């Protein structure tokens with residue numbers, strides 16, 4: 001997010017700016033999730049990334065519905081935070097070594113992504129309510145719930161890998 005050239009005069013400006021940021025983040029994730037799925041060794045993790053890809057495409061579509069209702073374009077904003085997270089993910093995608101350990105690394109990145117999105121959608125939902133836009137708030141809440149469930153699902157998969165893997169604690 002580049003704030004230097006922006007003018008933020010109202011909460012509505014913040015709402016639009018944050019919508020554009022998360023829109024970029026979601027689109028970056030649509031590109032990154034197939035790579036995470038390919039890199040995952042655990043079939044459960046692979047399936048989890050694939051299922052979240054379908055959800056993420058729906059998240060993009062929901063944001064487009066909000067932009068359309070507001071009569072604004074999604075803009076060319078590039079979310080630098082997501083660029084950084086995706087770049088850190090590449091370290092694990094390209095890594096060699098123990099597959100279980102690499103899977104746990106992929107999950108660590110994916111959970112950081114989910115927490116970034118949870119923060120973004122939580123703020124956006126609160127702003128939508130404040131700006132008297134209940135239909136946007138409803139769409140944002142649906143996505144927020146799905147991100148939170150994905151985060152919990154990832155925790156469960158990591159725990160199963162840790163319990164079953166050769167590196168488990170005795």
Ligand SMILES: [Fe+2]
Nearest residue numbers: 026056059117
């Ligand atoms: Fe999402």
